[in-house]
Amino acid sequence: MADEKTPEERHASWLELFFDLTVVAAAAQISHRLHGAETIGQVAACAAMYYAIWSVWTTTSIYANVAGERTRRRAVLRTMLGIAVMAATVPGVWPELLPGEHDELEGRTTAFVVAFLVCRVIASRSAARDGQVIAFWPATQSVSAAPWVASLFVPHTVAYWLWGVAIVVDIGFSMLGARSPRSIEEITKRFRRRQEDQDRRQERHLARLIERGLSPDQLQTQPTTYLSVAQVQRGHLDERLGLFVIIVLGEALAQMVAANGEEPWTRPVIGASLAAFLVLVSLWQLTTLYGFSPAPRTTAPLEPWQSIPAHLGVTAAIVAIAAGFGSLIPEAAEHLHTKDRWFLFGGLALYLLTSLFAGLAGKAPLKWYLGWLLPSLLATVAVAIFGHALPGWALAVLVWGFLAWFSTYNSLVDRQKS
Structure with a gap:
């Protein structure tokens, strides 16, 4: 009798290891800023920036975990570029709070926030396209964008409080959502409605093509991505x-x-x-x-x-x-x-x-x-x-x-x- 083969345990891919290189640069920048921090506000600014970079890395890694071989390489590389932008902007984020900065670094707070939001959206959409509901860490598929965006238009003394609120909401939503079956059910319903809307749009498109004289055999349709709850590896x-x-x-x-x-x-x-x-x-x-x-x-x-x-x-x-x-x-x-x-x-x-x-x-x-x-x-x-x-x-x-x-x-x- 032939021996049954057990499935091989999955390890980090070369793409994921390459992606980690940007975190090395980001960790060095944050550590350098923290070393120069003098006040509680400056330490809080460093902590908020660290969380933003950590959360982008986490959501992307979780997406790759549940996607496996279906991981979209372009999505990961785009996120890698986004983290690199975030790391490069760290010295110029909130020059009023972090010492030793120059006037030419002004405006990089906006770049940091925009790069952060774009990276989180990339991870969210990538998981949604695969029909995966990541119930064990819902932050992968959502982000509290409003406080981050609002922080760009208020004084820095108010902005870091908005960042703090966004971070607390982000972590709290994920921990409470993962524990609550009702929250998982709501996430699943939202993705199911999105899938049903996509199916209806595709059906209307096919009906219009048939009205123009095309036979069903000549039509090329996109396969429907069915909704499923992601299983963590x-x-x-x-x-x-x-x-x-x-x-x-x-x-x-x-x-x-x-x-x-x-x-x-x-x-x-x-x-x-x-x-x-x-x-x-x-x-x-x-x-x-x-x-x-x-x-x-x-x-x-x-x-x-x-x-x-x-x-x-x-x-x-x-x-x-x-x-x-x-x-x-x-x-x-x-x-x-x-x-x-x-x-x-x-x-x-x-x-x-x-x-x-x-x-x-x-x-x-x-x-x-x-x-x-x-x-x-x-x-x-x-x-x-x-x-x-x-x-x-x-x-x-x-x-x-x-x-x-x-x-x-x-x-x-x-x-x-x-």
Whole structure:
């Protein structure tokens, strides 16, 4: 008897990997802007731009996940161009909020918003043409365009609030919509009505041609694309989310290397750099080896509508930690500036809070909360508030120490299983 062939697990295509190159450039631009941010408003501006780029990458990757071999190459390449435009405009977005800009960069906020909206529309229409209803992350097929457009015509002090509202609506709609069968039903009905309208238009067109004397055999008609609820390819989705984490970790490593390139290698610089490298290793182990989510190994797998926002929290935390290390290494023997200390430990706190969300969703055991998560989180916040007296190298060692303790839970679980 011949052996039955099992279907091969799908991996990222060359097109998707090529598409990821624009995210590398975008992550570098956002990290550079965040490094120069001085106020909460400037940090919020960087966070909003990061979300916009992340959401375009996410919606396009989700579209490719459900489309598979039917993925429209032109759509992906056009989105790639759009992300490149967004990345190039980052230095000039809101010059009033971001320091060190020039007058010739004015007007790039409009280009950023337009490129963002165009990219989201491309992903939405591509999925609709294939008759796919992406119920597990509805933002792929919709975008709250009104706040983004309105932000172009109001003062910047109001504009970033509109961006914030749009982001909250975008994430909230997707998470609530994915959980609610009624919302999925509404999405399906909307696409079904669109399909029925297309069928009626085609029937009227055929009737007119027949009236002109053409026989039905001579007519060339477009096949009807029937509506279906898209099924997520979980292995491929996890791989794509993990690759994005590798991208931001690579940018963090690049910042660490750049910080060392122009500094004398004193003991504090060497110690801080080594600690920073160990932090990146810990983040890689926790976030990629354990399923790109920092939840403990004993939790149940996260649903897509849970894992995607967790991915946003993890990657944003890594970007913030990288910005903190970019300032810490040159000042390894000195007291770190307050905002850089908050980048470092605020990013770590965001990472731990994302782990809390993932742990709640995956029903982590109580001992993990009490023995690992809560102590690490409280210690992180305490150093962020009261750690101004510590030199930079000591802060770097503390970040690594907190992550090292946090990761011992998974090591303990592995030993118990073996």
